[in-house]
Amino acid sequence: MPSHGGRPRSSSRRTIEEAAGELFLERGYAETSIEDIARRAGVSRASFFNYFAAKSDVLWVDVDELLDALEAELASAPRGLEGTVRAVARVAAGASAASVPLVLTQAEAMALGAEALASGSLRLARLAATLRRSLAGTAKGSAGAGVHTRAADHGGDDVIVADALAGALAGAWLSWARAGSRRGPLAPVVARAIALVRDGVDGARFGAEGTAV
Amino acid sequence: MPSHGGRPRSSSRRTIEEAAGELFLERGYAETSIEDIARRAGVSRASFFNYFAAKSDVLWVDVDELLDALEAELASAPRGLEGTVRAVARVAAGASAASVPLVLTQAEAMALGAEALASGSLRLARLAATLRRSLAGTAKGSAGAGVHTRAADHGGDDVIVADALAGALAGAWLSWARAGSRRGPLAPVVARAIALVRDGVDGARFGAEGTAV
DNA sequence: GGATGTTTCTGGACGCGGTACACGAACCTA
DNA sequence: TAGGTTCGTGTACCGCGTCCAGAAACATCC
Secondary structure, eight states: OSOOOOOOOSSSSHHHHHHHHHHHHHHOOOTHHHHHHHHHTSSHHHHHHHHHHSSSGGGGHHHHHHHHEEEEHHTTOOHHHHHHHHHHHHHHHEEETOOOOOHTTTTTTTTHHHHHHHHHHHHHHHHHHHHHHHHOOOOOOOOOOSSOOOOOOOOOOHHHOOOOHHHHHHHHHHHTTTTTTOOOOOOHHHHHHHHHHHHHSSHHHHHHOOTOO | OOOOOOOOSSSOOOHHHHHHHHHHHHOOSHHHHHHHHHHHSSSSSSHHHHOOSGGGGGGGHHHHHHHHHHHHHHHTSSSHHHHHHHHHHHHHTTTSSOOOOHHHTTTTTTTTOHHHHHHHHHHHHHHHHHHHHHHHTOOTTTTOOOOOTTTTTTTTTTHHHHHHHHHHHHHHHHHTTOOOOOOOOOOHHHHHHHHHHHHHSSSSSHHHOOOOO
């Protein structure tokens, strides 16, 4: 990707992330300024923004990578609930050994406030948007597994299913991350979240459609 | 609540909200400063913060009121999925005539960016937290409808169900708000979201529990 | 070795959101 | 009139995020 040449980077995201993690644990998130992080990492404040677009992004490196992986997986997966759900399961299986982000396990030690919660919710929104894209126009018996399902199919069921799936996944991942020492692999927990939504979509009441939009 | 006496308010949240709405539509959210809003509303910048804790809060007045109503309703409702879901339905029925917040219908006109998305996601997080509290310790056949269900019941199913419900409700409300002119009452749309989660919880795969945490 | 181009590092300035505080203004009751 | 309470206002301050100009560290081509 680098066309060639140019000054080499003198630091890395990893370095800055670790410096920030130390400071967050020592003083708390709000009491640590970007300048503090940069100083400990050995770069200037301006350079911090060459590696991260915002202070809160440092908290979510692992999660963002997970979401990147999911989007890549979904790009080459059949649309609709089945293909989407399988792609999610693959990513969950591959990431089971991944490190659990400090932001969850050390949330209280870092004294995370509303800002951190908001930046985390932003990741949930990204997950929901990704899933919506992968489910768009495939609700119920829309049979639109073909090339182009009607782009203007604004039937709200897609959104409901996608957002429910996003929420269930987030809840699963959250309780997995918070399980502490007795934490097992991620895959089965995610599988339960998927089962919930699958059963919901196949269910009698939801399938009734009597109250469709 | 006012003990009595004291200088009367010279403005109101409503006034400031309307001034802000005008400016957001004229220039966009990011290009409108708090000082702009305060000036048009006829108050000082400092006074703005007597009415709203943050600039983005202006966008979500209606949603926050809806969440307040839900929390009030849940406070006097039986815990567990059934009681929770009924309380949600009641709030949805009562709010059907409520105005749809501009933040959704005019999102592109206001040029809302990541900050507005984050503040909105914060509301989703609040909804999820509220539902988690109302479902805590009541997963599956936990039969704990009694006084004190085990507080340390960290079985992740509660969180999965609560977050899935939060996501489904958010998706339903979102597609309802975006339906535009052909928008009907809110209640049936919310009913579909509830049906999805209810069916999911009763479903064969989710109920299997073979892969429990 | 020098000229050119590219990428990164850095310092400085700026605007804005949000907090804190002190003081005055407008109301109440006694 | 005096004391208490709440709200409005100005001011100062800090930190995040953006922007920019210049220098530093590489590459390639002559």
